[in-house]
Amino acid sequence: MSRYLSLTSIIFLFLIVSCQKEKSFEQGKASKGSLQGNFGDCLAKTINGTYTATKSLADTNSIDVDVDVTQTGRYTIYTDTVNGYFFQATGTFSSIGSNTVHLKGFGTPGSAGTNDFIVFFDSSFCNLSVTVLPNSGSSGGTAVYSLQQGAGGSCMNATPAGTFTQGAALTSANKITIDVNVTATGTWNVTTSTVAGISFSGSGTFTTTGNQTITLTASGNPNASGDQSFPVTVGTSSCSFIITVGAGTNPPPTSSDDYFPLTQNSYWTYDDGAAGDTLKTIINGTATKGGKTYQRFVTTYESGPPNDTAFYRKDAASSYYTFVDTAGFGALGVKFTQVGLDVLFLKNSLTTGATWNSDFNATLSGFPVTVRFKSTCTNANASVTVNGVSYTNVYQISSVVQIGTAGTFTDIFSLPDSYYAKGVGLIEASDPFLGDQVIRYYKVF
Numbered sequence: 125m126s127r128y129l130s131l132t133s134i135i136f137l138f139l140i141v142s143c144q145k146e147k148s149f150e151q152g153k154a155s156k157g158s159l160q161g162n163f164g165d166c167l168a169k170t171i172n173g174t175y176t177a178t179k180s181l182a183d184t185n186s187i188d189v190d191v192d193v194t195q196t197g198r199y200t201i202y203t204d205t206v207n208g209y210f211f212q213a214t215g216t217f218s219s220i221g222s223n224t225v226h227l228k229g230f231g232t233p234g235s236a237g238t239n240d241f242i243v244f245f246d247s248s249f250c251n252l253s254v255t256v257l258p259n260s261g262s263s264g265g266t267a268v269y270s271l272q273q274g275a276g277g278s279c280m281n282a283t284p285a286g287t288f289t290q291g292a293a294l295t296s297a298n299k300i301t302i303d304v305n306v307t308a309t310g311t312w313n314v315t316t317s318t319v320a321g322i323s324f325s326g327s328g329t330f331t332t333t334g335n336q337t338i339t340l341t342a343s344g345n346p347n348a349s350g351d352q353s354f355p356v357t358v359g360t361s362s363c364s365f366i367i368t369v370g371a372g373t374n375p376p377p378t379s380s381d382d383y384f385p386l387t388q389n390s391y392w393t394y395d396d397g398a399a400g401d402t403l404k405t406i407i408n409g410t411a412t413k414g415g416k417t418y419q420r421f422v423t424t425y426e427s428g429p430p431n432d433t434a435f436y437r438k439d440a441a442s443s444y445y446t447f448v449d450t451a452g453f454g455a456l457g458v459k460f461t462q463v464g465l466d467v468l469f470l471k472n473s474l475t476t477g478a479t480w481n482s483d484f485n486a487t488l489s490g491f492p493v494t495v496r497f498k499s500t501c502t503n504a505n506a507s508v509t510v511n512g513v514s515y516t517n518v519y520q521i522s523s524v525v526q527i528g529t530a531g532t533f534t535d536i537f538s539l540p541d542s543y544y545a546k547g548v549g550l551i552e553a554s555d556p557f558l559g560d561q562v563i564r565y566y567k568v569f
Contacts, residue, residue: 153197153198156197157191157193157246159189160248167192168190169190172185173186174257174313176233177258177259178259179259181231185228188225189243191217191224199214200214202227204242208234210229211230212227212228213226233256236257237256239253240253251431255315266310266311266312268308269330270360271303280303281301282302284298284367286342288342288369290371291346291372294344298341300339302338302365304337304338306330306336318424320347321404322343322369324340324342326339326340342367347393349370350368351369382472382547383544383546384438385548390549390566391404391405391406392565392566394562394563405422407419407420414464418435434447445469446467448465450463453486457488460486469521469523476502479501480498481497488527492529495526496528497525499523500521501519502541505517513563517545519543522538522541523539524536540554542554548566549568
C-alpha cells in the first residue's frame with residue numbers, strides 16, 4: 125500500500141528515494157539496512173507483555189521489529205527512553221533481507237498513559253506507542269472473563285458517553301461501557317486498536333464473578349467523521365462497538381502569512397487517495413540536523429501503524445526547507461559527502477512563474493555531478509476547492525529532480541503538484557498515478 129509520508133511534494137521524494145536501500149560493498153563491519161519499506165512505511169512491529177505503572181519490566185516486556193537488512197554484520201537497535209523505560213537489542217545479522225529482532229525492555233514505567241517511542245537502526249527510525257496501565261495495587265492475580273456478544277457480533281449493551289467530533293481532542297468524558305462475564309476474580313485490562321485517530325482502554329479489578337460492566341476511556345483526536353467500528357478481543361472472545369463521530373468545522377484561516385505553518389501542536393488531517401486511508405500530521409517537537417533546527421512532523425494513519433516522521437524549517441527570509449536523507453540515493457549510484465540535504469521547497473513571497481533550485485554536489489559512479497531540486501510556482505493566486513471548502517491565495521508548486529554534468533541537467537523524475545494556502549499549509553498533493561492527498565481538517569496555532 126502506497127502512502128504519502130507528509131505535507132510536501134519534497135517529502136514524497138523522500139518516500140521514493142531515501143527509503144531505498146544503499147547497496148554495500150563492505151563486509152565484516154556493522155550491518156546496514158532499514159526499519160522502513162520502499163515507500164517509507166515502517167515495517168511490522170509487535171509489542172509484547174503488559175505494562176503497569178511503577179512495575180519493573182520483565183522478560184515478557186519486549187518488542188519485535190522487522191528489519192530489511194542490506195549488509196550483514198553487527199547491529200544495535202534501540203529506542204529512546206520514555207517515562208523511565210526503553211528497549212534495546214544487539215547482535216549480528218547473518219543474512220540479508222527480512223529479519224525480525226527481539227528488543228528487550230529495561231526500566232520501570234513511572235506513570236500510566238500512552239508512551240510514544242522512536243526505534244532507531246542504521247540511519248532509519250520508526251515510531252511505536254506503548255500503553256501503560258495504572259497500578260491497581262491488587263495481588264489477586266489476573267481475572268478470567270469473556271466479552272458478552274449481541275446481535276451481529278456487537279458488544280452487549282455498549283453505551284458511549286461524551287461527544288465525539290472530528291478534529292476535537294477527546295477528554296476523560298469520552299467513554300464506552302460494555303458487558304463481560306467473569307468466571308474468576310482478579311485484575312483486568314482491555315485496549316482497542318486505533319480507529320480514525322481514537323483508541324479505548326481501561327483496567328481494574330473484578331471482586332466478584334458473574335455478569336459485570338467495564339468502562340473504557342477514549343483517547344486521541346478524531347480525524348474522520350461518521351460511524352467508526354472498534355473491535356475488542358479478550359482471550360478467545362470478541363465483539364465490536366460503534367462510535368459516531370460528528371463532522372468537524374474548519375476554523376477560519378489564521379492571521380498568519382505563512383504558507384507552511386510551523387507552530388507546535390498544529391495539525392492537519394487528509395484523505396489519501398493512494399491508499400484509501402485517512403492520515404493526520406501533527407507538529408511534535410524539534411530535531412537538530414546538520415547544525416540546523418527543524419520542526420518534527422509526525423504522520424499517523426487511520427488504519428494504524430506504521431507511522432512516518434519528517435522535518436521542516438523556515439529561515440529568516442521566510443523560505444521553507446525540508447531535510448532529505450541521502451542514504452537512499454545509493455540505489456541510484458549517487459553518493460554525497462553529507463548525510464542529509466537541506467532542500468528549499470517553498471517561499472512565502474512568490475509570483476507566477478518564479479523558479480528556484482536547490483543544488484548539491486555528488487558523484488555518480490565516481491564522476492562529479494550536481495543533484496538539483498528544481499521548483500516552479502505555476503500559479504501564485506489559485507483558488508482551490510477540496511472536500512467542499514474553498515481556499516484562495518493558494519500557491520501551486522511543481523517540482524522535478526535533476527542530475528547535471530558540465531551545466532547540462534536531465535530530469536530524473538517529477539514530483540506531485542502541491543497546493544499551499546496562506547495561513548493553512550498544504551491543502552492538496554495531486555498525483556495522476558497515485559491519487560490525490562486532500563485536506564479534511566486543520567488546526568493552526
